[in-house]
Amino acid sequence: MPATYVLLAHTSLSTTASEIVFNSIDQTYTDLVIVGNFRNTSGNELCNLRFNGDTATNYSYIRTQAVGGSLNTIDDSAAFNRIIGGICSTYGQSAVVWDIFNYSSTSIKKSVLVKGGYSHTGSGTAVGLMVCNLWNNTNAITDIRVFPDAGSFSAGSTATMYGIKKA
Amino acid sequence: MPGAYESIASTTVSTPVAFIEFTSIPSTYRTLEFRLVGRGSFSGIYDDCRITINGDTGSNYSWTARYNDNNGNFTYQRSSSDTGISSNYWTTGATALAGAFGVGIIQIVDYANTNKYKTGRSFSGFSQRSTAFLEQALSISSFNWRSTSAITSVKFDVSANAVEHTTFSLYGIKDS
Numbered sequence: 001m002p003a004t005y006v007l008l009a010h011t012s013l014s015t016t017a018s019e020i021v022f023n024s025i026d027q028t029y030t031d032l033v034i035v036g037n038f039r040n041t042s043g044n045e046l047c048n049l050r051f052n053g054d055t056a057t058n059y060s061y062i063r064t065q066a067v068g069g070s071l072n073t074i075d076d077s078a079a080f081n082r083i084i085g086g087i088c089s090t091y092g093q094s095a096v097v098w099d100i101f102n103y104s105s106t107s108i109k110k111s112v113l114v115k116g117g118y119s120h121t122g123s124g125t126a127v128g129l130m131v132c133n134l135w136n137n138t139n140a141i142t143d144i145r146v147f148p149d150a151g152s153f154s155a156g157s158t159a160t161m162y163g164i165k166k167a
Numbered sequence: 168m169p170g171a172y173e174s175i176a177s178t179t180v181s182t183p184v185a186f187i188e189f190t191s192i193p194s195t196y197r198t199l200e201f202r203l204v205g206r207g208s209f210s211g212i213y214d215d216c217r218i219t220i221n222g223d224t225g226s227n228y229s230w231t232a233r234y235n236d237n238n239g240n241f242t243y244q245r246s247s248s249d250t251g252i253s254s255n256y257w258t259t260g261a262t263a264l265a266g267a268f269g270v271g272i273i274q275i276v277d278y279a280n281t282n283k284y285k286t287g288r289s290f291s292g293f294s295q296r297s298t299a300f301l302e303q304a305l306s307i308s309s310f311n312w313r314s315t316s317a318i319t320s321v322k323f324d325v326s327a328n329a330v331e332h333t334t335f336s337l338y339g340i341k342d343s
Contacts, residue, residue, distance in 0.1 A: 004338070005172035030177075030336065031202060060296040062303035064235050074235045076303050078296055101204050101270045107332045108204070109266040113290055132292030132305045138266055164202070166177035166336040 004165040008032075012158045016041060019147040020159045025103070027140055029163030032100040036116075036146065038088035039154040044127065046149045047086030047096060051110065051141045057081050058136045065129035066117075085114025085131040088148045088157070092120030103141040110135040171343055172200075177336035183208055183328035187335045190320040194279035196339030199318070201273040203291070204334045205258035209327035212263045212302055213293060217324045218252040218273075220285070220312050227313045228252050234306035251324075255289040255308040258325055258333070263302070264295035268333070278318040285312040 006029070011020045025032070038047055057079040064074050086096035096116030102108055112135070117128035135141075146159050173196070178187050192199070207214060219228075228246075232254035235241035244254050256271040271291030278285055292305035312318075323335060 004174045030334070058296070060294045060303065062235070062292060062294050062305045064241065064305060074241055076294075099202075099270075099272060101202070101268075102334060105332070107266075108268055109264070111204070111268060111270040111292075111294065113270055113272065113292060115290070130290070130305060130307065132270070132294045132303070134264075134267060134294035134296060136264070136296040164172070164338070165174060166202075166334070167174035 006163045008161045008163045010158070010160045013153055013155050015155050016152045018152045019145050020153065021143070021145050022161050023143040025142050025144065026163060027104040028165065029104065030102060030166040031164040032103045033162040033164065034098040034144070034146070034159060036086055036096045036159045038086065038094050038157045040088040040090050040148050040151045041154055042090050042151040044087060044089045044125065045151055046084050047088045048147055048149065049083035049098060050145045051135050052139060052143050054137065055081055059083055059133060060136065061131050061133040063129060063131040065127065067127050068125045083112050083133045083135065085129065085133065086116040087118055087127050087129065088153065089118050092118045094118035100141065106138055106140055109138055110141060171341040173339050175337040175339050177334065180329045180331055180333040183330050185328050186322055186324045187329060188320060188322040189337045192319050192321070193339070194317050197277065197342050198340040199275045199278050200338045200340060202336045202338065203256055203271040203273065204268045205325060206268045206330050206333055207258045207260050207325045207327045208330050209260045210262060211260040213257045213259050213269060213304060214326035215253050216256045216258050216326070218255060219322045220318055221316060221320055223314065224250050226250055228310060230254060230308065230310035232306055232308035234304055252310045254306065255310055256291045257293065257304060258329070259293050267293060267295040269293040275318065281315050281317055283315060285314065285318060
């Protein structure tokens, strides 16, 4: 069987940056997986994706989230302007995995499953969350922007994109 | 994961089918991973996709699921003795947003081991750009098949029929 979990791109920040961008994405895979390890310059912020530069309210999500020691949030949005799911915090390094299904298809809308969070022993509140998102668009995804709600990614933050190809 | 993750088989539906089954699964991996993108022709927003292993329809399965919807509810469901696996993956249906499919990732660890029962886990959901009640869902689930047989086939029964563009793919993960 052919190996098919292929590194497509990796960014490791040497200085603070407001975003990480993957563009001209290879269209020959079935799914994309983006693995992030982030730290933010201030506060606890959502870490997001946008596809193909679309900043309109063409996204939806459903999320469950634990903050600190309790189940904090079960919420959704029917008209949001980005894919959510990650956390980036000034208090600790976060981890997030976005699974983007059938990203190169022009026949179906794009769904994204996300698991993310961070934990630490110092100040600030630990967070763990799961999300299912939809981009209400059948276009193939060619560009992805990764960015926090506020602040910037600190130096040392990384984002890695893999392609998975079905048989 | 790169280098240890291999494509085994995939089915993309072009004409509606009642089920998708992976057969003759090789036993050379540690873990199986199914990546599912599905939609059915049933009248409804979403429905359960029932799973059976090696053709076993006896009461040899248990499963548990925790899921939430966009009304702020979250629910646990479980069965300790079932004839298949439920609530681990949902497809969208004919009245869901056009072009929106249910997505899921299911992993079965040590599927080829003949000394223990088989355990799997799933993460699945669907989202659609709508404000109607119960129109989005998210689930994390697990299941057990009480058999020491190596898994050689897995069948997914889609409520009504799986429609065009439904894509179920199977991957194998090696130790290294």
